[in-house]
Amino acid sequence: MNRTIGYAPAMAVEQQADFILKTYAHLFGAISGFVFIEYYLFTTGYAEAIARTLLGVSWLLVLGGFILVASLASRAAHSAKSASTQYMALAAFVTAEAIIFVPLLYVAESYAPGTIENAAVVTLLAFVALTAVVFVTRKNFSFLRPFMMWGGMLALGMIVFSVLFGSSLGLWFSAAMVVYAGGAVLYDTSKILHEFRPGQHVAASLQLFASIALLFWYILLLFMGDD
Numbered sequence: 001m002n003r004t005i006g007y008a009p010a011m012a013v014e015q016q017a018d019f020i021l022k023t024y025a026h027l028f029g030a031i032s033g034f035v036f037i038e039y040y041l042f043t044t045g046y047a048e049a050i051a052r053t054l055l056g057v058s059w060l061l062v063l064g065g066f067i068l069v070a071s072l073a074s075r076a077a078h079s080a081k082s083a084s085t086q087y088m089a090l091a092a093f094v095t096a097e098a099i100i101f102v103p104l105l106y107v108a109e110s111y112a113p114g115t116i117e118n119a120a121v122v123t124l125l126a127f128v129a130l131t132a133v134v135f136v137t138r139k140n141f142s143f144l145r146p147f148m149m150w151g152g153m154l155a156l157g158m159i160v161f162s163v164l165f166g167s168s169l170g171l172w173f174s175a176a177m178v179v180y181a182g183g184a185v186l187y188d189t190s191k192i193l194h195e196f197r198p199g200q201h202v203a204a205s206l207q208l209f210a211s212i213a214l215l216f217w218y219i220l221l222l223f224m225g226d227d
Contacts, residue, residue, distance in 0.1 A: 019198045026205035030094050031212070037098035038105060050099060051106035086202040093206055097213050104220065112224045119220035126219070127212055130182055134189040141190035144183050151180050174221040181215035 041047040108115050134141065155177060162169050188208045196204045 015198050019196070019201055019204075020192060022201035023192055023196075023204045023208070026090070026201055027208055027212075030090060030205055030209040033091070033094045034098050034101075034209075034213070037095060038101065041098070041102060042105070042109070047102050047106055051103040054100075054103045083202075090202055090206050090209075094209070097210075101213075101217070104217065108220060108224055115220060115223040119216060119223045122219050122223075123212065123216040126182060126215060127185060130185045131189050134186060134193060138193070139190070140194045141186045142194070144187040144190075148180075148184055148187055151183075155180065171222060171225045174218045174225065177218040178215065178222065181211060181218060184211035185215060187211075 038047075041050065105116060108119075133139075155173075158169060158173065185208070188204075188211050192204050192208065
Protein backbone atom coordinates (compact mmCIF):
# COMPACT_ATOMS: atom_id res chain seq x y z
CA MET A 1 0.00 0.00 0.00
CA ASN A 2 1.29 3.45 -0.84
CA ARG A 3 1.69 5.30 2.44
CA THR A 4 2.43 8.81 1.15
CA ILE A 5 0.10 11.63 2.07
CA GLY A 6 -0.87 12.22 -1.55
CA TYR A 7 -2.27 8.70 -2.06
CA ALA A 8 -2.84 7.20 1.39
CA PRO A 9 -6.27 6.70 3.00
CA ALA A 10 -7.42 9.13 5.69
CA MET A 11 -6.08 7.14 8.64
CA ALA A 12 -2.62 6.83 7.03
CA VAL A 13 -2.64 10.56 6.33
CA GLU A 14 -3.34 11.33 9.98
CA GLN A 15 -0.75 8.80 11.10
CA GLN A 16 1.94 10.23 8.83
CA ALA A 17 1.07 13.81 9.74
CA ASP A 18 1.43 12.92 13.43
CA PHE A 19 4.77 11.22 12.74
CA ILE A 20 6.10 14.24 10.81
CA LEU A 21 4.96 16.63 13.54
CA LYS A 22 6.69 14.53 16.23
CA THR A 23 9.87 14.23 14.15
CA TYR A 24 10.27 17.96 13.64
CA ALA A 25 9.29 18.71 17.23
CA HIS A 26 12.09 16.41 18.38
CA LEU A 27 14.44 17.97 15.83
CA PHE A 28 13.65 21.40 17.29
CA GLY A 29 14.28 19.99 20.75
CA ALA A 30 17.63 18.54 19.65
CA ILE A 31 18.74 21.84 18.11
CA SER A 32 17.57 23.75 21.19
CA GLY A 33 19.51 21.34 23.39
CA PHE A 34 22.61 21.81 21.26
CA VAL A 35 22.32 25.62 21.50
CA PHE A 36 21.74 25.45 25.26
CA ILE A 37 24.82 23.26 25.83
CA GLU A 38 26.98 25.61 23.73
CA TYR A 39 25.60 28.65 25.54
CA TYR A 40 26.32 27.06 28.92
CA LEU A 41 29.86 26.02 27.96
CA PHE A 42 30.76 29.44 26.57
CA THR A 43 29.17 31.53 29.32
CA THR A 44 30.78 29.46 32.09
CA GLY A 45 34.22 29.45 30.47
CA TYR A 46 34.32 25.68 30.04
CA ALA A 47 34.42 26.11 26.26
CA GLU A 48 37.94 27.51 26.31
CA ALA A 49 39.23 24.60 28.38
CA ILE A 50 37.50 22.06 26.13
CA ALA A 51 38.75 23.81 22.99
CA ARG A 52 42.35 23.88 24.20
CA THR A 53 42.13 20.23 25.23
CA LEU A 54 40.67 18.99 21.97
CA LEU A 55 42.97 21.15 19.87
CA GLY A 56 45.92 19.73 21.80
CA VAL A 57 45.22 16.05 21.09
CA SER A 58 45.15 14.06 17.89
CA TRP A 59 42.06 14.99 15.93
CA LEU A 60 41.82 11.36 14.83
CA LEU A 61 41.11 10.35 18.43
CA VAL A 62 38.39 12.97 18.71
CA LEU A 63 36.94 12.00 15.33
CA GLY A 64 37.09 8.31 16.18
CA GLY A 65 35.33 8.85 19.48
CA PHE A 66 32.66 10.95 17.84
CA ILE A 67 32.04 8.39 15.09
CA LEU A 68 31.70 5.67 17.73
CA VAL A 69 29.18 7.70 19.74
CA ALA A 70 27.27 8.61 16.57
CA SER A 71 27.14 4.98 15.43
CA LEU A 72 25.98 3.66 18.80
CA ALA A 73 23.42 6.45 19.23
CA SER A 74 21.98 5.95 15.76
CA ARG A 75 21.77 2.19 16.22
CA ALA A 76 20.10 2.56 19.62
CA ALA A 77 17.60 5.12 18.34
CA HIS A 78 16.68 2.90 15.38
CA SER A 79 16.48 -0.46 17.14
CA ALA A 80 15.59 0.23 20.78
CA LYS A 81 12.02 -0.63 21.74
CA SER A 82 12.20 1.43 24.92
CA ALA A 83 11.36 5.11 24.45
CA SER A 84 13.75 6.05 27.25
CA THR A 85 16.64 4.31 25.46
CA GLN A 86 15.85 6.18 22.25
CA TYR A 87 15.80 9.51 24.08
CA MET A 88 19.06 8.69 25.82
CA ALA A 89 20.63 7.96 22.43
CA LEU A 90 19.40 11.28 21.03
CA ALA A 91 20.64 13.18 24.09
CA ALA A 92 24.04 11.45 23.93
CA PHE A 93 24.44 12.32 20.27
CA VAL A 94 23.44 15.96 20.75
CA THR A 95 25.89 16.25 23.65
CA ALA A 96 28.70 14.67 21.60
CA GLU A 97 27.97 17.06 18.72
CA ALA A 98 28.01 20.04 21.06
CA ILE A 99 31.39 19.07 22.51
CA ILE A 100 33.05 18.38 19.15
CA PHE A 101 31.76 21.72 17.86
CA VAL A 102 33.39 23.66 20.72
CA PRO A 103 36.87 24.11 19.14
CA LEU A 104 35.41 25.33 15.84
CA LEU A 105 32.99 27.72 17.54
CA TYR A 106 35.71 28.95 19.90
CA VAL A 107 38.05 29.77 17.01
CA ALA A 108 35.23 31.39 15.04
CA GLU A 109 34.15 33.52 18.00
CA SER A 110 37.73 34.55 18.78
CA TYR A 111 39.07 35.29 15.32
CA ALA A 112 36.05 35.77 13.04
CA PRO A 113 33.27 37.48 15.02
CA GLY A 114 29.86 37.33 13.38
CA THR A 115 30.55 34.25 11.30
CA ILE A 116 28.62 31.94 13.65
CA GLU A 117 25.44 33.97 13.31
CA ASN A 118 25.84 34.31 9.54
CA ALA A 119 26.50 30.61 9.11
CA ALA A 120 23.49 29.74 11.29
CA VAL A 121 21.19 31.92 9.16
CA VAL A 122 22.47 30.43 5.89
CA THR A 123 22.12 26.90 7.33
CA LEU A 124 18.53 27.62 8.36
CA LEU A 125 17.64 29.02 4.93
CA ALA A 126 19.27 26.07 3.17
CA PHE A 127 17.44 23.60 5.43
CA VAL A 128 14.08 25.27 4.81
CA ALA A 129 14.67 25.33 1.04
CA LEU A 130 15.75 21.68 0.88
CA THR A 131 12.83 20.60 3.07
CA ALA A 132 10.43 22.48 0.82
CA VAL A 133 11.83 20.70 -2.24
CA VAL A 134 10.99 17.31 -0.74
CA PHE A 135 7.57 18.18 0.65
CA VAL A 136 6.41 20.13 -2.40
CA THR A 137 7.64 17.73 -5.08
CA ARG A 138 6.93 14.57 -3.00
CA LYS A 139 10.00 13.09 -4.73
CA ASN A 140 11.72 10.07 -3.25
CA PHE A 141 15.45 10.79 -3.00
CA SER A 142 16.41 7.24 -2.08
CA PHE A 143 18.56 7.17 -5.23
CA LEU A 144 21.04 9.34 -3.27
CA ARG A 145 21.88 6.42 -0.95
CA PRO A 146 25.01 5.25 -2.87
CA PHE A 147 26.21 8.84 -3.18
CA MET A 148 25.79 9.39 0.56
CA MET A 149 27.56 6.14 1.43
CA TRP A 150 30.55 6.40 -0.93
CA GLY A 151 30.78 10.17 -0.62
CA GLY A 152 30.92 9.87 3.16
CA MET A 153 33.64 7.23 3.02
CA LEU A 154 35.68 9.32 0.59
CA ALA A 155 35.32 12.43 2.75
CA LEU A 156 36.33 10.53 5.88
CA GLY A 157 39.36 9.11 4.09
CA MET A 158 40.44 12.58 2.98
CA ILE A 159 40.03 13.96 6.50
CA VAL A 160 42.15 11.12 7.93
CA PHE A 161 44.79 11.72 5.24
CA SER A 162 44.90 15.45 5.99
CA VAL A 163 45.30 14.80 9.74
CA LEU A 164 48.03 12.20 9.27
CA PHE A 165 50.06 14.26 6.83
CA GLY A 166 49.26 17.72 8.14
CA SER A 167 47.81 18.96 4.86
CA SER A 168 44.97 21.44 4.46
CA LEU A 169 41.92 20.36 2.50
CA GLY A 170 41.07 23.96 1.60
CA LEU A 171 37.85 25.79 0.87
CA TRP A 172 37.03 23.55 -2.08
CA PHE A 173 36.61 20.61 0.29
CA SER A 174 34.32 22.65 2.57
CA ALA A 175 32.26 23.66 -0.47
CA ALA A 176 32.02 20.02 -1.60
CA MET A 177 30.96 18.99 1.90
CA VAL A 178 28.23 21.66 1.92
CA VAL A 179 26.87 20.02 -1.24
CA TYR A 180 27.20 16.58 0.40
CA ALA A 181 25.42 17.77 3.56
CA GLY A 182 22.67 19.30 1.46
CA GLY A 183 22.23 15.95 -0.24
CA ALA A 184 22.05 14.33 3.20
CA VAL A 185 19.24 16.70 4.23
CA LEU A 186 17.33 15.85 1.03
CA TYR A 187 17.88 12.13 1.60
CA ASP A 188 16.89 12.18 5.28
CA THR A 189 13.82 14.34 4.65
CA SER A 190 12.78 11.97 1.87
CA LYS A 191 13.12 9.04 4.28
CA ILE A 192 10.89 10.88 6.76
CA LEU A 193 8.25 11.20 4.06
CA HIS A 194 8.56 7.78 2.43
CA GLU A 195 10.46 5.24 4.54
CA PHE A 196 10.33 5.81 8.29
CA ARG A 197 7.46 4.15 10.13
CA PRO A 198 5.28 5.56 12.91
CA GLY A 199 7.16 5.32 16.20
CA GLN A 200 10.55 6.04 14.61
CA HIS A 201 10.36 9.81 15.10
CA VAL A 202 13.29 9.85 17.54
CA ALA A 203 15.55 8.03 15.07
CA ALA A 204 14.37 10.25 12.23
CA SER A 205 15.06 13.43 14.19
CA LEU A 206 18.53 12.18 15.19
CA GLN A 207 19.45 11.40 11.59
CA LEU A 208 18.19 14.77 10.32
CA PHE A 209 19.90 16.64 13.17
CA ALA A 210 23.21 15.01 12.22
CA SER A 211 22.86 16.19 8.62
CA ILE A 212 21.96 19.74 9.66
CA ALA A 213 24.94 19.85 12.04
CA LEU A 214 27.22 18.70 9.20
CA LEU A 215 25.79 21.40 6.94
CA PHE A 216 26.33 24.07 9.60
CA TRP A 217 29.90 22.89 10.27
CA TYR A 218 31.06 23.32 6.68
CA ILE A 219 29.08 26.49 6.00
CA LEU A 220 30.81 27.97 9.06
CA LEU A 221 34.20 26.84 7.73
CA LEU A 222 33.43 28.57 4.43
CA PHE A 223 32.58 31.81 6.24
CA MET A 224 35.73 31.57 8.32
CA GLY A 225 37.78 30.98 5.18
CA ASP A 226 36.47 34.20 3.70
CA ASP A 227 37.71 36.27 6.68
